Amino acid sequence: MESFSAEIYRTGYSGRYGGGAAMCLVLWLLLLSSSPATACPRLCVCYPSPMTVSCQAQNFTLVPSGMPYSSQRVFLQNNQITELRVDSFGFGTQVLWLFSNNITWIEAGAFSDLRELEELDLGDNPTLRRLEGGAFRGLERLQSLHMHRCRLAALPHDLFHKLYSLQFLYLQENQLHFLQDDLFSDLVNLNQLFLHGNRIRTISEHAFRGLVNLDRLLLHDNRIKQVHRRAFRDLGRLTMLFLFNNSLAELPGQVLRDAGAVQFLRLNGNPWSCGCEARQLWEFFRGSRVSSSELMCSSPTPRRGVDLRFLREMDFALCPLPDPGSLAGTTTTTFSTKTRWWFSKHKPAASSKGVFEKSSETIKAFPFHAGKPHDSPGSNSAVSSAKYEFAEEEAALPKLDPEEYWANYGNEDAAATSMRCFELECPPSFDFPSSPSSSSSATPFLTVLHLCAVTLFMHMLFG
Structure with missing residues (x-):
């Protein structure tokens, strides 16, 4: 000059x-x-409208100094930056890209001066395995946060504290083993949450508390074995849920009922158990129009390869009621006396026949086995040994009122001797007690026999 x-x-x-x-x-x-508006750090390129500073792929190990304060977009990706400290950012910007660096440590409050920041990309930093609580303190206008492929094993409980404006959170392909309760509780405006490709095993009751505006939740490609039955209590606006390629054998029906707005559901690639524990999930699909993937059964053996959604009411005929005391709200698979008591209390009058009437509808069913029919009064051997096909419209089986069920819960064993199983599903070795009609006809005969014995004894005693 x-x-x-x-x-x-x-x-x-x-x-x-x-x-x-x-x-x-x-x-x-x-x-x-000397104007800061036109200054540009060495090895960087600056563009006006909007003010953009591009410092990518220059082997920087620290955030370069001399950054124009009015920069609206700062690109620092593909460098060798290792640390982010409180004094690293002496400028204000709305977009900051730091992906594909070697960041190992972010000091608490490192971004606190970036009050206008709306997008922060820290993805593809494989050495960033730990974050301090308060690392994102002050970013109350942040809308998009990328932390994918960072090998994060855990997240501090206050990591997302006061990030009220956050809408997109990318945490996929890390090494997260669990989600702390209330981790996302301040993210009331979060719209999309990406957690796929981690190592999460369980979803607790309060893992997603506060996410009242969440629209997409991606949890596929994890190791999830259990989802608490109220885990999705706050997800009333969720429309897309991906849980495929996990280790789920069952899923409580309450989980999906809480997420009642779901339109796209992917549950394939799980080892579904299609015994009694599947009834709640089956009932959800029976009354839902959600777009869903297939749910292939892995067990029991007779149902392996069958789509859980296409099971029938009769497939759950011997299942007990759900146990409200279980953690996941699932059903028990043990056929105890309360199961037999259920059928004894609600056995149709003509259930000894292969065909019976219920609510003006006819149910055609298979006998339990094709061997010799049980000899019981009023039974028809020709009917009971024949093979029938299911009707197109299955009538609902009798259901037990929950209050009646729990009023008798624990007292079933005392009356076990008088219980009768549902004869259409009885095992071959079950011993049927006499029918009420035969018992009532035998009572007068026993009375007459008793009187004859007393008369004979009196005659022998007194001559």
């Missing part, structure tokens, strides 16, 4: 007004060259 001003004087700008004009020109150029 000094040589430029000397050149001006040498060229003859020394007239009455020429000297003043030259001096003004020199001052203007000095101000322009």
Whole structure:
């Protein structure tokens, strides 16, 4: 600049007004060259409207100094930056990209001066295995946060504290083993949460508490074995749920009932157990129009390869009621006396026949085995040994009122001797007690026999 001003004087700008004009020109150029709006860090490229500073792929180990304070977008990806400290950012920006670096440590409050920041990308930093609580303190306007592929094993409980504006959170392909309760409780405006590709095993009751505006939840490609039955209590606006490629054998029906707005559901790639524990999930699909993937059964053996959604009411005929005391709200698979008591209390009057009437509908069913039919009064051997096909419209089986069930819970064994199983599903070795009609007809005969014995005894005693 000094040589430029000397050149001006040498060229003859020394007239009455020429000297003043030259001096003004020199001052203007000095101000322009020292203006922070036009300064650009070494090895970086700057663009106006919006003010963008691109410092990518320059092997920086620290955030470069001299960054224009008015920068709206700062690109620092594909460098060798290792640490982010409180004094690393002496500028204000709305977009900050730091992905594909070697960041190992972020000091608490490192971003606290970036009050206008809306997008922060820290993805693809495989050495960032741990974060301090308060690492994102002050980012109350942040809308998008990327932390994918960082090998994070755990997240501090206050990591997302006061991030009220956050809408997109990318945590996929890390090494997370669990989600702490209330971890996302401040993210009331979060719209999309990506957690796929981690090592999560269980979803607790309060893992997603506070996510009242969540629209997409991706949990596929984890190791999830259990989801608490109220884990989705706050997810009333969820429309997309991916849980495929996990280790789920069962899923409580309450989970999906709480997420009643789900439109796209993917549950394939799980070892579904299609015994009694599947009834709640089956009932959900029976009354839902959700777009779903297939749910292939892995057990029991007779149902392996069958889609859980296409099971029938009769497949759950011997299942007990759900146990409200279980953690996941699932059903028990043990056929105890309360199961037999259930059928004894609600056995149809003509259930000894292969065909019976219920609510003006006819149910055609298979006998339990094709061997010799049980000899019971009123039974029809030809009917009971025949094979029937299911009707197109299955009638609902009798259901037990929960209050009646729990009123008798624990007292079933005392009356076990008088219980009768549902004969259409009875095992071959079950011993049927006499029917009420035969018992009632035998009572007068026993009375007469007793009176005859007393008369004979009196005759022998008194002659």
